Amino acid sequence: MRVPSGVRRAFHLPVSKGQIARDLEEEVDFHVAMRAQALGRGGLTEEEAVAEARRRFGDVQDLRDYCVSLEVPHMQRAQFRERMYSVVQDLRFALRQFRRSPGFAIIAGVTLALGVGATTAIFSVVNDVVLKPLPFSRPGQLVQLWGIDANGKHLHFADPTFDHLAAENHTLSALAEYNSNDLSMSTGGTVMRVTASAVSKQFFQVLDVRPEIGRLFAPEDQQKGAPMVAVISHGLWMRLFGGSPSVIGTIVKSGPTSVTIIGVIPAGTEYPAANDAWYPREPLGENTSYTAHNWNVIGRVKDGLTPDAAARDVSMVLRRLHAAVGENTWTFDGTAIPLRDQIVGKVKVLLLLILGASGVLLLIACANVANLLIARMAVRESEIAVRVAIGAGRGRLAQQLLIETSLLAAVGCLGGVLIAAAGTRALLVLRPALIPRVGELSLDWRVLAFAIVTSAAMAVALGLFAAWRGTRGDLRAALSQSQRTQGGGGASYRVRGSLVVLQLAMTVVLLVGAGLLARSFVRLTTIDPGFRTHDMVVAATAYDDARGADYLTRRTLYYEQLAERARAIPGVTSVGISDAPPFSNGSSNGTFLVLDNASVNIVQSDLEALFKDKSRTGWATYRTASSGYFKAMGIPVIAGRVFDDNDRAGGPQAAVINAALAHKQWPNENAIGKVIEFGNIDGDLTPMTVVGVVGDTREEDLAADPQPAIYVDFDQRTGNSHDMYVIMAAAQETSAIAAARRSFTQVRSDIPMRFLTVEDIIGRSVESQRFVLLLVGVFGTVALLLATLGVYSVISYLVAQRGREISIRVALGASASEIVGLVLKQGIVLSLVGAVIGGVAALAATRLLKQLLYQVSTTDPVSFASVLVVLCGVALLASYVPARRAAAFEPMDVLRGG
């Protein structure tokens, strides 16, 4: 007799070591019994016969050990083969299932893909910005150094402070000052505005950057009075010189200065980010003041030391310096922050928040699919019961369901990666500035691993869930139940209801977050900044001619010519000049002196002593403004007058202050007529008389209160920056820009210009708020859609399940509206429970948003209430459709069918 191997596998497969031993024992017992029987026939008593049979059998223990050692590996191999075989079988079965009901497979797959896609897209940004190392060698050693003032605020470095730190520290192998600004660069007829940094000796040594071509700075370039040289970025090399190697040695003009280009550094190694050119700071000489906080400082920590050690060292050195120099320096203390934290610190919090929001969306998607799975389980209950009846164990069923969910998750993963690929591109368009290293955003192995791990976790969670739901059923009940009632009963509804409640609750969290951000955004953008924000054009220029005796006269002449041409442009109503347009971050601020009268003569060396008298000093932002500036900006004059043509270079100097300063400095006096001195910023020690008070403006940050400000006359003082902005109130912004671009270059073609609208500038200042709002809003909307689907499907299920009951009610005379009400009540209960749980969760979660909100409390009742109303409304709508269906039941159809 031959037994096919398949049968053997099905009916006799040792499953464990114990089983092997038990089988053997039974075999031996049988043998012994047979032998004893034979011996008994020979005349032995039964006991004797058994004893003799056992003796003749031999060492059973030895046999057992032998058989176990022989069969266990065999068993394991067989089991593995069996498992793989069943996996393949189940895969085929799952595919057949999906082909049979493609609707379920597609909806579940797309839902998971949405969740995975959103999370993966955000993770790719997190990966790029937060996780990837900086593009420098041993980036963990790079630190940003800061001074700390008496109030604990970070301070930039003054030259003597930096020199002291460089000489006294024991933890840094190199450190360097740098300071960036916009300059013009012209070569062969092309003029460009570039971002350039003045850097001190060890700058490239700190970053450990090598030139792509040419060389970096040598000691002879880094001496006072040395001819100007520059290193440029790979990007600028491509843009301005087409990547030609002959760029080395090329002489370009920056204003009056000739600069020789000596090297190019590789793409991706620009620091600060998006910097175009670097030049040695040493030829310009040092500023000996301890309070000229002009420099950023980076350093590299010595091998084997940590940034923390450097922070302690810097702190100690600067505290010692303060002890030695006393009030001459405002730097009380210092610290070192890892460069990565410095660059991504704020963004990191923002991104993790968005990642959290996308994670909530993913959970909602999972809940939706879990809900769909239950519906499927109900339909498949009899199929599963049959499988159990013909001998499928729970484990085997669980495996089958796990494979089905894994297949879904695999589809979700694939779709998710595609969505993420598209999503990251969209993110780059939305907010390049949030992503410090633009263009690098890529789906690398870490992102893919993230998508795969997320999907695998989903597959396991959903599979276990389905197995729990699928294998719990009562066989007989399931087989005897008719298909129409769909089986499962109340327990199923409770689980599905709980899932929907969970979805609704998480949706509330996302929507409340989005609501708070939206209200805050509206508050922020509708705030009156104190100046006109629409129909405003700004032309950014740099007047970097050599500063000589007639610098002011020439500059005034040039800008007067520009203003004249601007006024000739149709639609332009007024024109003003300033050194800092709104949100340029270009304004300086500092300490000014209050003097007795305008005839006091002050010299630089007196300043330090005078600053010590706190009653005669004040703090303000410094701005340069022309006579037309206030009108062009729409800043109201509150008292006195603004600059006029009588305020001429060389004449008595006038100053205009804002209301915040007038209120702070002279609360009970008339500020007009006061004499001040603000040479600390621009080096011009001539006293100024306050001639007018103007309205406050929010020009640094919409969310911040207006700061005290002093406007000095553009015609009278040089200011401290080359950057000058022509501000035009113009009805048609686009055409005004086009006209200005044409006519301004006719005055001087060697001064490059950039045109902006104030609306754009303000838009950019709230970009990160808009970015977070947009993403959380999109996530919230998708969540609401999914939750609506969830409510709809669970109420539809309820209607189908209670079809008989509803029909009986209709037959007994219940009206359509009563039936609708009955069903709607269920929807209301679900949404109310979800709303309450979600509301409580949101109260806890929105605290994370605190930093991002402007004048909106994290428990803002309007946001909470409107979200709850929207949610309940949508849930009602989603239950209304199945409710109508229930009301339309033809009772006889249902009853006869049942």
Place this chain on the structure above:
Amino acid sequence: MPRDASDLLHGTLDVLILKTLSWGAMHGYAIAEWIEHRGGGELVIVDAALYKALHRLEEGGAITAEWGLSDNNRRAKYYSLTSRGRARLRTESETWKRYALAVGRIIEST
């Protein structure tokens, strides 16, 4: 196929089992009886060794086993030959015959 002596002794029991099973599926006790009977009582096999051989052969795929009911209605494990076992029986019988002949010749020659 050259073999060492001990291997051949193992092989003796194996070939006896295979030969026995060529008559049909049997349980272990029946195999032992059959060999003893056909051997005219000359060959007494230690039962434990027989079962070791049975399990070894099963592992090697020469025979398969399944549980069945014996004549006296007890659960017993029945062994039967596989096609691989049949092939092995053929080659081993040949080897054994040649071996026996060779040993016989040596003993006769004195």
